[in-house]
Amino acid sequence: MMPSANAVLRKPIEISAEPEKRVRNRAATEQAILDAAKRLLAEEGFQNFGINAVARGAGCDKQLIYRYYGGLDGLVEAIGTDLGSWVKDRIPDDTGGMFLLTYGDLMERLALLFLDALRADPLMRRIVAWEVSENSEQVRRLSEARSKALAGWIERMRGSLTPPKGIDAVAVNALIFSAIQHLVLSAAVGDQCAGLALKTAKDWEKAATALRRIVRGVYG
Amino acid sequence: MMPSANAVLRKPIEISAEPEKRVRNRAATEQAILDAAKRLLAEEGFQNFGINAVARGAGCDKQLIYRYYGGLDGLVEAIGTDLGSWVKDRIPDDTGGMFLLTYGDLMERLALLFLDALRADPLMRRIVAWEVSENSEQVRRLSEARSKALAGWIERMRGSLTPPKGIDAVAVNALIFSAIQHLVLSAAVGDQCAGLALKTAKDWEKAATALRRIVRGVYG
DNA sequence: CTTGTTAATCACCAGGCGGTGACTGACTGG
């Protein structure tokens, strides 16, 4: 049965400059799976996101995903847990040296920070798109984790500032953040949104100006 | 081989109160396919939208979809063509008896009309969600048809009104319509958006008020 | 060297998908 030839065939595929393969290291494999899942979701979107694709991306057998995460659902939940630390890593927690005197100052800054953060994070964008496209249990949990982290961030930044009397800040802010999310998502797939080009830095500067104007319009 | 039993098996499944089946009517079949596609897309979303599902929904063989529409792409394009008439059917084209004196009056009315129209139209919502989730050729065409129809509607309603000087109306409006779209989409899947409940009529009234406030904030 | 544990893999399953070519059966014009 040509054992030597068989051995050659069975040798794992060696991508060049990959000297040694980690073997029998559960923690590392778990991490590799989680990383692959996040990478895949960020790069390919949720459409072709499945057990097989993740396993392929992690370079391991899909069985391990069932073992270590209890299936795709558990894996998605693990991503959601990571999401809690997203805000911390991606969005500055201080005021950047400026003194925020009014609620309007605060919201302008938050809106612009959120805009940039979302633009820079493909994974987050895919999750937002996922949220408005599907209603499964897994995506609902993901959505919850995200909104909780975001609300926490806002609360932390808010300090003792309070919105102007007579304004439903929750509703207004929901609209403002909705605007940012849809704008960024739309730009990510087609470099434009409702006739507004969103490609060059100058385009984005215009969008930011409009956003500032809107925020200032409601909050002064 | 029990021909009689075979005949029974081959008899088409009769759903009760379906007395006669349309036979050999191409135009009707084409329409049935298109209707099934729109219905499926509206009810199930783009995730499980495929040749087999549409054929099943239309109660005909998928081969006919290839023949009459040249495949899924052509079918989607047919949906896009229909989209042009959406605005006409769904959103009033007149000013509802009110005189719009300012650009702010106009945009407030447009925003509220668009909000209600989108809330009432599941197909449109699915298409919007699709737009921000995928980048294929078919969805790009769909997106284009939609945005063109929308832009035309706005242009028609605008009349001779012009935005205030010094305001980038394109950018501002893109943000406003983005806000509406994301809000409605978010509500459609989870009855809320960024902590704002969107279930009861009262909830929506709050959202509409906030929207009015935002529009008035920028356009006066 | 043997035994047990556990990381990791393999082989296989049913079922759905998009897609294609051959077929049936009704109507129609010569």
Added chain:
DNA sequence: CCAGTCAGTCACCGCCTGGTGATTAACAAG
């Protein structure tokens, strides 16, 4: 009456998906 046209159906293909035992291989302890 017969041949052509055309709506509609069927059977099949290869591929991929999610999911499940059974199996192999590395390592540590006795």
